[in-house]
Amino acid sequence: MNSMKSRIHKSLIGMGAITMVVTAVICVISLSGAYIHHVQQDMEVMADILCDDYEQDHDTNLERFSEYNMRITLISPLGDVLYESDANADVMDNHLERPEVIEALEGGTGDAHRESMTLSMDTYYYARLLEDGNILRVSLETESIFSLYTGVFWGLFGVGCLIVLVSVVISALLTRKMMEPVETMAKQLDHVGELSLYKELKPLSEALTSYQKRTSELEKVRQEFTANVSHELKTPLTTISGYAEMMENGMVKDKDVPGCAEKIHKEAGRMLTLIGDILELSRLDEPEMVKDLRPVNLYQVALRCIESAELLAKKHEVNLSLQGESRLVWGEEGMLEELVANLCDNGIRYNKPQGKVTITIREDPKTRGTILEVADTGIGIPEEHQRRIFERFYRVDKGRSRETGGTGLGLAIVKHIVSQHGAQIQMKSALGEGTCISVLFPALPEGIDPENQ
Numbered sequence: 001m002n003s004m005k006s007r008i009h010k011s012l013i014g015m016g017a018i019t020m021v022v023t024a025v026i027c028v029i030s031l032s033g034a035y036i037h038h039v040q041q042d043m044e045v046m047a048d049i050l051c052d053d054y055e056q057d058h059d060t061n062l063e064r065f066s067e068y069n070m071r072i073t074l075i076s077p078l079g080d081v082l083y084e085s086d087a088n089a090d091v092m093d094n095h096l097e098r099p100e101v102i103e104a105l106e107g108g109t110g111d112a113h114r115e116s117m118t119l120s121m122d123t124y125y126y127a128r129l130l131e132d133g134n135i136l137r138v139s140l141e142t143e144s145i146f147s148l149y150t151g152v153f154w155g156l157f158g159v160g161c162l163i164v165l166v167s168v169v170i171s172a173l174l175t176r177k178m179m180e181p182v183e184t185m186a187k188q189l190d191h192v193g194e195l196s197l198y199k200e201l202k203p204l205s206e207a208l209t210s211y212q213k214r215t216s217e218l219e220k221v222r223q224e225f226t227a228n229v230s231h232e233l234k235t236p237l238t239t240i241s242g243y244a245e246m247m248e249n250g251m252v253k254d255k256d257v258p259g260c261a262e263k264i265h266k267e268a269g270r271m272l273t274l275i276g277d278i279l280e281l282s283r284l285d286e287p288e289m290v291k292d293l294r295p296v297n298l299y300q301v302a303l304r305c306i307e308s309a310e311l312l313a314k315k316h317e318v319n320l321s322l323q324g325e326s327r328l329v330w331g332e333e334g335m336l337e338e339l340v341a342n343l344c345d346n347g348i349r350y351n352k353p354q355g356k357v358t359i360t361i362r363e364d365p366k367t368r369g370t371i372l373e374v375a376d377t378g379i380g381i382p383e384e385h386q387r388r389i390f391e392r393f394y395r396v397d398k399g400r401s402r403e404t405g406g407t408g409l410g411l412a413i414v415k416h417i418v419s420q421h422g423a424q425i426q427m428k429s430a431l432g433e434g435t436c437i438s439v440l441f442p443a444l445p446e447g448i449d450p451e452n453q
């Protein structure tokens with residue numbers, strides 16, 4: 001895998017190298033330009049002086065120009081060399097084709113620059129058209145720019161190497177400095193929230209912190225759940241094991257055997273209910289649970305629940321009644337039955353003798369959805385417990401609930417069913433007066449005709 005450090009390091013070195021090369025090229029170009037410009041200016045000044053001298057005297061003997069310490073050539077309009085300070089003019093070939101001469105004949109002045117064979121010397125020419133039609137040309141031979149640079153090449157190369165070396169060291173230091181917060185973060189994952197990091201790393205550290213928090217909360221919930229399940233299973237199992245042991249040792253008289261068996265049966269039944277509830281909860285917990293949703297008549301569902309709760313209601317001396325109208329909700333019949341049954345069951349169990357449980361199905365005028373209301377005249381829920389009763393295994397009065405066979409999973413299942421149906425749940429309760437739990441189901445999806453169901 002690519003290391004971030006080496007990438008930053010390489011980028012910094014690359015940037016340094018590019019900067020160095022670009023600077024060197026710009027320097028060479030502008031220095032060469034300045035040098036040539038300087039040479040040409042010198043020659044123009046020289047030519048000015050010579051021309052003035054020539055035109056004032058009109059002396060055809062130009063030998064006196066030799067003292068100027070420069071190569072001077074006088075060329076006729078036909079290209080013949082009339083005078084040449086450095087060589088014998090007679091042996092020189094026709095100069096009409098030379099670029100500086102052509103230019104001077106056309107525009108009055110001309111210049112040119114030619115490299116010598118060895119590349120080590122450059123010759124600059126400057127020619128000017130005189131009043132009498134002749135052309136005066138001065139030339140200057142200098143060391144070529146190329147050879148000037150080769151002279152300092154090793155010096156420049158040395159400086160370049162030094163710069164590269166320094167930039168490698170600096171970039172290594174910079175990289176380390178830049179990467180420090182990232183490395184600190186990786187090392188101290190448990191305290192990322194407390195570190196002062198780059199602004200850009202903040203979202204990452206926040207996401208990490210919240211992830212850690214969520215994971216530890218989940219872990220806690222899981223541990224609590226396991227502890228609760230084990231505890232809830234242990235209680236009936238201890239009873240069952242106790243009775244069975246007594247029977248095994250012949251400590252139970254024949255006439256007491258049916259009573260013992262009934263107790264074992266009851267406890268085993270409790271365990272089965274508990275396991276069923278846990279399985280149901282884990283099924284409802286799955287985010288991608290397969291649901292068989294269709295329009296369900298909630299009134300009919302409530303009616304069936306009341307019928308099956310009749311026996312329990314009689315036992316608790318509670319009166320059950322159903323009010324309201326037939327209404328369709330978009331849901332799964334089995335889940336809805338479980339929801340109503342659980343609420344109805346609580347209404348009966350946590351009631352007083354001669355109490356009432358009233359189920360009402362009606363339309364919500366605001367959303368046109370359906371409201372299911374289960375109201376009882378029971379013992380009510382103390383304010384401080386109201387927030388928590390939807391938690392798994394949470395019971396207000398542990399003794400009473402267990403006595404009646406409750407495990408504290410009923411409302412947790414209700415809450416899950418409610419959310420699987422996109423519904424909302426509300427609870428109102430007054431201690432000693434009663435409790436009313438209402439569930440608001442959303443209106444049926446568009447295009448479903450309630451009359452035809």
Ligand code: ATP
Pocket residue numbers: 277342346347350376378379380381389390394395396397401405406407408409410411412435
């Ligand atoms: P389960 O429903 O699994 O058999 P449970 O009835 O104890 O057991 P929940 O239905 O989740 O569990 O209820 C949690 C607790 O909330 C109950 O133990 C009870 O203390 C309280 N509670 C629930 N409904 C009512 C009610 N209608 N009136 C008074 N208290 C209630």
Ligand code: MG
Pocket residue numbers: 342345346406410411
């Ligand atoms: Mg219950």
